[in-house]
Amino acid sequence: MEQAEIIDRINELKAKRNAVILAHYYSRPEVQDVADFVGDSLGLSQEAVKQKAKVIVFCGVHFMGESAAVLCPDKTVLMPEIDASCPMADMADVGPLREEKKKHPEASVVCYVNSSAAVKAESDICCTSANAVAVVNSLKAEEILFVPDKNLAAYVAAHTEKKIIPWEGHCPSHHQILKADVLRMKAKYPKAKFIAHPECRAEVLKLADHVASTKGMIVYAKKSESQEFIVGTECGVLHGLSKANPEKKFYCVSGYAYCPSMKMVNLEKLLDSLEKMQTVLTVPESVRVGAKRALERMLAVKGT
Numbered sequence: 001m002e003q004a005e006i007i008d009r010i011n012e013l014k015a016k017r018n019a020v021i022l023a024h025y026y027s028r029p030e031v032q033d034v035a036d037f038v039g040d041s042l043g044l045s046q047e048a049v050k051q052k053a054k055v056i057v058f059c060g061v062h063f064m065g066e067s068a069a070v071l072c073p074d075k076t077v078l079m080p081e082i083d084a085s086c087p088m089a090d091m092a093d094v095g096p097l098r099e100e101k102k103k104h105p106e107a108s109v110v111c112y113v114n115s116s117a118a119v120k121a122e123s124d125i126c127c128t129s130a131n132a133v134a135v136v137n138s139l140k141a142e143e144i145l146f147v148p149d150k151n152l153a154a155y156v157a158a159h160t161e162k163k164i165i166p167w168e169g170h171c172p173s174h175h176q177i178l179k180a181d182v183l184r185m186k187a188k189y190p191k192a193k194f195i196a197h198p199e200c201r202a203e204v205l206k207l208a209d210h211v212a213s214t215k216g217m218i219v220y221a222k223k224s225e226s227q228e229f230i231v232g233t234e235c236g237v238l239h240g241l242s243k244a245n246p247e248k249k250f251y252c253v254s255g256y257a258y259c260p261s262m263k264m265v266n267l268e269k270l271l272d273s274l275e276k277m278q279t280v281l282t283v284p285e286s287v288r289v290g291a292k293r294a295l296e297r298m299l300a301v302k303g304t
């Protein structure tokens, strides 16, 4: 089938099924273009809650679909690629987290949304890259066990008075962005601003003109007077950045800033998912209730 025909068929089925397509900024460009809403992790959770449609088709990785299923139990959440998992989310598990909690009984547990629903259910509150500092500062506890991203933990630690106890996890796609890559790109494009995601290493963030979530980068690039940007995150966001700012230039900081899991959904799989109404993502009720509490507590934090 030609691409145009696949897109027509997706749109027909979307109406027939009363479905809405949500996609993350790291998805394939053609998937972003067919989606009803493209967002960062915070925006996608907020959008899932607002949706009136009966079916949410989630073009992203497993934890993103899980958050939608946790927050919207009355809706059917479809994953066009159920095996798209986030390697960082897979670095935290309930058993080791319970052990760590015992070692730090005074600490509140903040878990980055890039985690399983089971880990969320074990946590006091969730955060995203857009609101991590605000979430941590909203808590009474002075000690925070921060799961699973050690780089985001270090970024938060630099922006709060609280003691942050990091988990030993990271995003491979962001961890592979090295200081030398940034310096090389800065030498090549001396007029460009460097924008970076807080999942990057601290030494990379030190070189940034602005640190933000994917959506935050798009907002910053729009407001900035600069015409060129070196982008320190997964390169899929260049599509959204260029669409929002067609007159500006964006350069991916490194060819290694690529997330294979986020590219697993293509138009064919999206169509197949709508045709067959699969794969339905479900979360056991015993886990869902706890994960919902942690997500809703995050969504209620002011300034997010």
Ligand code: 13P
Binding pocket: 025, 039, 040, 041, 042, 086, 114, 128, 129, 130, 171, 197, 199, 212, 213, 214, 215
């Ligand atoms: P945000 O879009 O929330 O910045 O998330 C980045 C990410 O790694 C999602 O997998």
Ligand code: SF4
Binding pocket: 026, 061, 085, 086, 087, 088, 089, 114, 171, 172, 173, 174, 234, 259, 261, 262
């Ligand atoms: Fe996970 Fe990193 Fe891929 Fe995001 S970019 S889904 S954090 S591995």
